[in-house]
Amino acid sequence: MSSHLFCEGENTMDxxxxxxxxxxxxxxxxxxWxxxxxxxxxxWQRVHPAQTDAVEEELAEVRTQVLSARDAGDAETERALTGSWxxxxxxxxxxxPALAEELRRLLDDTLAPAVRAHTQTDKPSTVINGTARDSSRLYIAGVNQYFR
Structure with a gap:
């Protein structure tokens, strides 16, 4: 990973x-969480050890704001908090810059799996298998199917 956080010639984040x-x-x-x-x-502790307690408290406050925003359906506040972090x-x-690999591990091992698990639905999945033989027809639908 490069040592800069903006892509060269662009104004985008890493x-x-x-x-x-x-x-x-x-x-x-x-x-x-x-x-x-x-x-x-x-x-944070590796880079700014004196700020560790303050960051921990701020994360707790932001979590409260995120939960409130979600309860209220306030996507704009959640987007703003995301941009801030x-x-x-x-x-x-x-x-x-050496923390980039550690941040990637945190993302891959903790953050992304938590988000995926939270966004998966509890609805059971349905698997339908069918086989057509000897010039027969097979019609499979996940919803109503009508023939004319």
Whole structure:
């Protein structure tokens, strides 16, 4: 990974920062929140140990805001919080670019699985198998099917 956080010639954030910031805020509304928080605080502690307690408290406050925004259907607040944490992660990696790989591990091992588990539905899936033989026809539909 390069040591810069903006792509050369562009004004875009590093993809790992965008993904991690988005997943962090989304994970705030999941059961894996404490793991996500602990992982992010460990990253912060390596670069800015004096800020660790303040970051931990701020993460707890932001989690409350995310939960309230979700309850109210306020997607705009959640987007703003996501942008704020993307920016903060960008600044953290600017101060220590070597943390990029650790941030990617946090994303892959904790944040992304928490978000995926939370967004999966509890609806059972249906599997339909069929075989057509000897010039027969097979019609399979997941909804109503009409013939004329």
């Amino acid at each position: 993809p790992i920062v965008v993904a991690a910031g988005s997943a962090l805020v989304a994970a705030m509304a999941t059961d894996a 404490q793991q996500a928080q602990a992982g992010l605080v460990r990253l 993307q920016w903060r992660l960008q600044l953290l990696l600017r101060d220590d």
